[in-house]
Amino acid sequence: MTKTLILLGTRKGAFILESDGMRRDWQLRGPYCDCWPMNHVIADPASGTIYAGGGNEWFGPAVWKSTDLGQSWTHSSEGLKYAEGEEPIKAVWSLAPSARGLWTGVQPAGLFLSRDDGQSWRQIEGLRNHPTRPKWTPGGAGLILHSLIPHPRDPQQIWVGISAVGVLHSANGGESWEMRNRGTRADFNPEDQRYPEFGQCVHCVVMAPGTPDRLYQQNHCGMYRSENAGREWDSIETGLPSSFGFPAAAHPRDRDTLYLVPLNGDIAGRYVPDAKAAVWRTRDGGKHWQALREGLPQTNVFFGVLRQAMATDRHDPAGVYFGTNTGEVYASADEGESWRQVAQHLPAIASVETLIVD
Amino acid sequence: MAIVAITLTPALTRLFPGCPRLLEMEAANVRGLLDALDAQWPGMRDRLSDSFPRIRPHVNIFVDGERSVLETPLRPGARVFIITAISGG
Numbered sequence: 010m011t012k013t014l015i016l017l018g019t020r021k022g023a024f025i026l027e028s029d030g031m032r033r034d035w036q037l038r039g040p041y042c043d044c045w046p047m048n049h050v051i052a053d054p055a056s057g058t059i060y061a062g063g064g065n066e067w068f069g070p071a072v073w074k075s076t077d078l079g080q081s082w083t084h085s086s087e088g089l090k091y092a093e094g095e096e097p098i099k100a101v102w103s104l105a106p107s108a109r110g111l112w113t114g115v116q117p118a119g120l121f122l123s124r125d126d127g128q129s130w131r132q133i134e135g136l137r138n139h140p141t142r143p144k145w146t147p148g149g150a151g152l153i154l155h156s157l158i159p160h161p162r163d164p165q166q167i168w169v170g171i172s173a174v175g176v177l178h179s180a181n182g183g184e185s186w187e188m189r190n191r192g193t194r195a196d197f198n199p200e201d202q203r204y205p206e207f208g209q210c211v212h213c214v215v216m217a218p219g220t221p222d223r224l225y226q227q228n229h230c231g232m233y234r235s236e237n238a239g240r241e242w243d244s245i246e247t248g249l250p251s252s253f254g255f256p257a258a259a260h261p262r263d264r265d266t267l268y269l270v271p272l273n274g275d276i277a278g279r280y281v282p283d284a285k286a287a288v289w290r291t292r293d294g295g296k297h298w299q300a301l302r303e304g305l306p307q308t309n310v311f312f313g314v315l316r317q318a319m320a321t322d323r324h325d326p327a328g329v330y331f332g333t334n335t336g337e338v339y340a341s342a343d344e345g346e347s348w349r350q351v352a353q354h355l356p357a358i359a360s361v362e363t364l365i366v367d
Numbered sequence: 368m369a370i371v372a373i374t375l376t377p378a379l380t381r382l383f384p385g386c387p388r389l390l391e392m393e394a395a396n397v398r399g400l401l402d403a404l405d406a407q408w409p410g411m412r413d414r415l416s417d418s419f420p421r422i423r424p425h426v427n428i429f430v431d432g433e434r435s436v437l438e439t440p441l442r443p444g445a446r447v448f449i450i451t452a453i454s455g456g
Contacts (some may be wrong), residue, residue, distance in 0.1 A: 067378065085410055
């Protein structure tokens with residue numbers, strides 16, 4: 010029987026919500042990973058292995074791993090370190106399986122690759138050797154590498170998002186990197202420096218399915234689409250209630266469909282606009298936006314949704330899921346048309362991902 | 368090299384199945400002790416010290432009642448407590 014899993018990274022461990030292919034009833038399991046703060050919990054769809062990346066104030070960063078859908082876990086951080094004298098790694102922030110191995114992004118910003126399924130890592134030094142690095146400055150969550158987008162067909166290509174540095178792309182497996190921020194704003198800079206080469210506060214970058222040149226980006230200052238692999242970005246925020254938000258989730262098959270959760274603004278409390286929850290969806294690549302509210306609370310809602318806390322599944326119709334910084338999970342089994350709360354009273358949710366086991 | 372008596376916090380031993388809370392090991396200093404622990408329970412050194420390298424800021428290693436650093440020497444029969452600081456949230 011098909012299993013549908015929602016993988017949750019929270020302030021106090023990893024959790025798993027499990028249902029079948031219908032996605033009506035959900036059972037919660039966890040907390041896992043000894044209640045460590047987990048920034049990103051993902052699954053490798055090829056193997057079914059679940060990885061959880063985070064960091065513990067006592068014991069430092071690590072990636073936890075389960076090969077039995079969460080029943081048992083091991084952890085490792087072998088090689089997940091910078092050179093002596095450099096600021097040590099505080100936490101793992103992002104994970105992405107690929108043909109080359111398990112890409113792993115950390116705080117302070119850096120990139121590692123595991124080629125043995127999360128047993129050991131080596132640093133992709135080209136990123137930290139970028140000539141702009143001495144000028145990188147952290148965003149509110151720290152200098153974190155949060156978005157990892159391996160090219161689906163070319164293993165040499167990868168994009169990363171770093172707050173508050175911007176988007177970078179490598180075409181040679183991480184040896185060298187190019188800034189890809191043209192067209193994205195930095196409203197927090199002086200008026201004549203609003204479009205720098207780097208320093209933009211990218212919040213989340215996702216790739217359109219089947220179209221590697223099309224990227225979507227939720228930024229601290231606007232929502233953007235690129236048709237040329239990030240070389241240039243066009244604003245698509247017209248029609249949205251706010252230019253500020255954290256997550257973005259692409260549809261599993263339709264390159265023109267994208268989901269966002271705009272918040273009311275960076276100095277306005279960072280909760281849903283008018284204290285009413287809504288997921289905003291475009292069906293035409295960002296030309297038009299529609300608020301999806303059915304089943305979502307519409308009074309006195311003061312939650313936010315963090316940058317990695319929204320995801321879709323590959324069912325048809327696609328499921329859409331988001332978790333809040335107040336520990337609630339909402340699920341839609343009909344592409345966002347209607348929603349149900351499927352978990353509450355959890356710790357603050359940092360990440361939401363899905364796994365389907367046939 | 369000195370044989371020392373070590374007490375480990377349960378917050379640590381639960382991360383390494385089979386690791387006892389009380390044990391004896393041989394090492395010349397705290398750094399060597401972490402190496403010895405890591406040899407027996409791979410990954411334990413990374414939990415207790417960072418890449419700087421130093422003992423992690425929220426981990427305390429007491430040697431004969433005094434907070435230690437990696438270079439702190441160990442005398443034969445020393446009592447070592449590896450414990451977590453009061454922190455979290």
